[in-house]
Amino acid sequence: MGSAAPADNGTVSPRTAIAVLTSGGDAQGMNAVVRAVVRTAIGAGADVYAVYEGLQGLVDGGDRIKKADWGSVGSILHRGGTVIGTARSADFRRHDGRLRAARNLVQLGIDRIVVIGGDGSLSGADLFRSEWTGLLTELVEQGEISAEQAERHTHLMIAGVVGSIDNDMVGTDMTVGADTALHRIVEAIDALASTAASHQRSFVVEVMGRHCGYLALMSAIAGGADYVLIPENPPADGWEDDMCARLRAGRSAGRRDSIVVVAEGARDRSGQPITSQGVRDLLEARLGEDTRVTILGHVQRGGTPSAFDRWMPTLVGHAAAMEVVDARPDAEPQLIGIHNNRVHRTPLMEAVERTREIPRLIDTGDYEGAMAARGSSFTEMVRVFQGIAQVAPTDVPPGSRIAILHAGGLAPGMNTAVRAAVRFGLSRGHTMLGVQGSFQGLIDGHVSELTWGDVEGWVGVGGAELGTSRAVPSVEQYYAVSRALENHGIEALLVIGGHSAYEATYRMLQERDRYPGFQIPVICLPTTIDNNLPGSEMTIGTDTALGEIVSAVDRLKQSAMASRRCFVVEVMGRYCGYLAFMGAMSVGAERVYLHENGVHLADLTTDVAEMVASFAAGRRFHLAIRNEAASVGYSTEFLCQLFAEESGGAFDVRPMVLGHLQQGGNPSPYDRVHATRLAAYCVDWLSGQIVADKREWGFVALTDGVLSTVPLKTMPDLVDMEFRRPIDPWWLELQPIMDALATEPAE
Numbered sequence: 171m172g173s174a175a176p177a178d179n180g181t182v183s184p185r186t187a188i189a190v191l192t193s194g195g196d197a198q199g200m201n202a203v204v205r206a207v208v209r210t211a212i213g214a215g216a217d218v219y220a221v222y223e224g225l226q227g228l229v230d231g232g233d234r235i236k237k238a239d240w241g242s243v244g245s246i247l248h249r250g251g252t253v254i255g256t257a258r259s260a261d262f263r264r265h266d267g268r269l270r271a272a273r274n275l276v277q278l279g280i281d282r283i284v285v286i287g288g289d290g291s292l293s294g295a296d297l298f299r300s301e302w303t304g305l306l307t308e309l310v311e312q313g314e315i316s317a318e319q320a321e322r323h324t325h326l327m328i329a330g331v332v333g334s335i336d337n338d339m340v341g342t343d344m345t346v347g348a349d350t351a352l353h354r355i356v357e358a359i360d361a362l363a364s365t366a367a368s369h370q371r372s373f374v375v376e377v378m379g380r381h382c383g384y385l386a387l388m389s390a391i392a393g394g395a396d397y398v399l400i401p402e403n404p405p406a407d408g409w410e411d412d413m414c415a416r417l418r419a420g421r422s423a424g425r426r427d428s429i430v431v432v433a434e435g436a437r438d439r440s441g442q443p444i445t446s447q448g449v450r451d452l453l454e455a456r457l458g459e460d461t462r463v464t465i466l467g468h469v470q471r472g473g474t475p476s477a478f479d480r481w482m483p484t485l486v487g488h489a490a491a492m493e494v495v496d497a498r499p500d501a502e503p504q505l506i507g508i509h510n511n512r513v514h515r516t517p518l519m520e521a522v523e524r525t526r527e528i529p530r531l532i533d534t535g536d537y538e539g540a541m542a543a544r545g546s547s548f549t550e551m552v553r554v555f556q557g558i559a560q561v562a563p564t565d566v567p568p569g570s571r572i573a574i575l576h577a578g579g580l581a582p583g584m585n586t587a588v589r590a591a592v593r594f595g596l597s598r599g600h601t602m603l604g605v606q607g608s609f610q611g612l613i614d615g616h617v618s619e620l621t622w623g624d625v626e627g628w629v630g631v632g633g634a635e636l637g638t639s640r641a642v643p644s645v646e647q648y649y650a651v652s653r654a655l656e657n658h659g660i661e662a663l664l665v666i667g668g669h670s671a672y673e674a675t676y677r678m679l680q681e682r683d684r685y686p687g688f689q690i691p692v693i694c695l696p697t698t699i700d701n702n703l704p705g706s707e708m709t710i711g712t713d714t715a716l717g718e719i720v721s722a723v724d725r726l727k728q729s730a731m732a733s734r735r736c737f738v739v740e741v742m743g744r745y746c747g748y749l750a751f752m753g754a755m756s757v758g759a760e761r762v763y764l765h766e767n768g769v770h771l772a773d774l775t776t777d778v779a780e781m782v783a784s785f786a787a788g789r790r791f792h793l794a795i796r797n798e799a800a801s802v803g804y805s806t807e808f809l810c811q812l813f814a815e816e817s818g819g820a821f822d823v824r825p826m827v828l829g830h831l832q833q834g835g836n837p838s839p840y841d842r843v844h845a846t847r848l849a850a851y852c853v854d855w856l857s858g859q860i861v862a863d864k865r866e867w868g869f870v871a872l873t874d875g876v877l878s879t880v881p882l883k884t885m886p887d888l889v890d891m892e893f894r895r896p897i898d899p900w901w902l903e904l905q906p907i908m909d910a911l912a913t914e915p916a917e
Contacts, residue, residue, distance in 0.1 A: 186216040188282040192252040193224035193291035197333040197347025199479030200252040205243040206487025226259035231274030272305040281323040282494035292330040302326040325499035329490040338382035340524040341516035342507020349478040351470040352839040359393030366427035372461040376446035379433040381529040386433035392842035394629035395429040399436035402540040419561040424623035477716040480756040489513040562596035570661040575605035576638035577671035581697040581711030583841035589628040590849035608639040642674035652687030662856040668698030691859035694869040702746035702895040704888035705871025713840040715832040719753040734821040736792040740806040745893035750797035761794040769801035
């Protein structure tokens with residue numbers, strides 16, 4: 171990333187200098203943090219140094235601490251691992267090692283560090299910070315640095331970013347790398363499920379997580395597993411019988427395979443380890459069935475980072491850089507994480523200590539405390555898994571008749587939501603009905619009962635098995651809809667879809683008092699790749715679509731590197747620019763064109779001038795992302811013609827319209843988990859409405875991590891109905907970050 175810089179010899183007043191390093195175990199997305207730190211700090215006027223091989227690089231110094239420039243981090247977003255290397259350093263744990271590290275930093279004028287790693291790396295960095303003054307005093311006494319140098323660098327300021335696939339750190343909703351690790355696990359479970367079903371075989375899948383069951387639990391939900399074993403919530407005594415009974419029931423209900431997910435740190439209530447091999451032996455002995463073990467190991471750490479593990483690390487990397495650039499000498503170090511898609515700060519050592527408390531709670535058998543420390547959403551998902559994984563019990567009282575239908579455009583995750591709703595509803599004793607063909611199918615009587623086995627295999631299947639349609643019932647058809655609801659004895663309705671679904675349901679609400687069949691509770695669940703619905707910052711299908719965009723652009727960039735080329739990529743989203751904006755941030759695009767901002771001739775003139783100048787200076791590739799409805803006149807074709815005309819033959823310009831591939835593909839792990847959580851909530855809410863004899867109409871919302879139901883009648887107050895998008899979307903607040911990382915500052 172450059173060469174070592176001249177030493178701070180005490181004769182000049184140097185610029186602010188910061189270092190960035192990755193330490194401990196590698197995690198996908200670390201490179202996105204490094205890129206954001208380097209470019210943000212350079213944009214803020216600081217010098218930036220990349221420390222190679224983690225904390226060991228601080229100790230070794232020399233060519234392991236190199237000055238980074240803007241271009242040196244230009245093509246690393248898509249790469250797994252960490253391009254600056256990582257290592258666990260025994261030398262740094264010793265006083266003399268930290269003394270050498272302090273000398274190396276001061277000689278380069280560095281007194282600010284962004285550390286990307288786990289709790290061990292972060293606590294080691296904080297110890298280094300606390301010893302800093304004493305270390306510099308020693309170095310002055312030994313003649314290693316001058317008194318003037320020590321005086322200029324009296325404090326070490328640090329910020330921490332968690333790079334860990336386990337998602338085990340308190341203080342952030344997601345750690346860097348966890349989402350991609352979940353992708354690797356779910357891909358493996360999907361592949362195993364197909365071969366297991368072919369042979370009617372059982373598989374035990376062991377995943378990482380010595381003290382944290384996040385990966386095991388979420389992969390069990392997203393992969394449609396039968397049973398999961400995690401450290402924080404050991405199974406009750408007699409779990410062996412329960413597990414075998416559940417697997418037998420699944421086979422009796424039509425399932426051809428059985429999957430048990432085991433976290434590497436799983437244990438029973440007495441604290442004894444539960445191993446994947448032990449579970450295999452148990453299943454073979456009890457069920458008499460061929461059972462195989464798959465230990466995924468370090469494949470979970472590898473591979474290209476997901477879309478989420480590009481844009482989320484970009485946000486925290488930008489914030490971490492500004493944290494140290496602007497830090498006061500006496501400022502308490504902060505852990506920079508994410509909470510509800512926003513940057514979140516927690517005192518560093520408070521987060522580390524709270525994180526380390528969880529293994530202690532597990533070791534002492536305080537599993538209730540360990541679960542509470544993981545948070546309410548983690549506990550909620552354990553409950554949800556129990557509801558959807560086991561075959562519907564026969565000892566629950568009969569419930570009500572709940573119907574499910576789709577409306578609007580296709581979105582990955584629709585099948586996942588139906589599966590979860592059906593199985594969760596059956597666990598509550600309800601009769602679950604599926605409507606084929608949206609509202610028209612309801613009118614035509616295409617309504618049938620869905621059993622546990624009917625939705626087997628739907629968890630990871632793209633498309634919509636129930637079918638969907640953008641056509642919504644007209645006022646003249648409301649009577650037919652009402653009669654259909656009455657004829658089929660439907661007592662509650664779950665509508666799964668996008669803006670068309672919400673709008674159709676809202677219009678029906680306006681006429682509700684005129685139709686007896688409408689006197690039932692109704693709730694809408696958001697599934698659309700456009701991410702344009704109220705109450706939901708991430709609609710189901712959005713993450714999958716974003717992943718398809720990132721994957722396509724990655725391949726595009728590889729093909730373009732052999733020549734000097736500009737690409738204009740058009741993505742979907744209608745009048746909502748979420749996919750375009752977050753796609754641009756995830757792939758490192760230079761420009762993004764959104765309907766929310768408009769496309770103006772003056773801006774295009776500036777863009778063209780900057781593009782031509784950058785190619786003249788040696789650039790080989792320029793990427794612009796355009797929302798499909800950004801402008802009527804300034805179309806994708808027009809932009810390509812404009813850029814080509816102004817290139818003077820210095821570079822090629824090509825369009826790429828991604829089209830409906832963004833709606834295709836199997837849902838991502840996030841969309842599967844999110845769909846499952848929302849569907850279970852909707853069934854619970856409808857159940858509560860029925861029990862309380864209420865008939866409210868609403869849509870599910872997620873606010874500050876908590877699910878709730880918003881009255882449907884408020885929809886016009888929350889949505890720009892003309893352009894079908896929420897008012898003041900949260901992601902538009904991120905535009906300054908996009909601009910800061912896309913535009914190299916002038917010298």
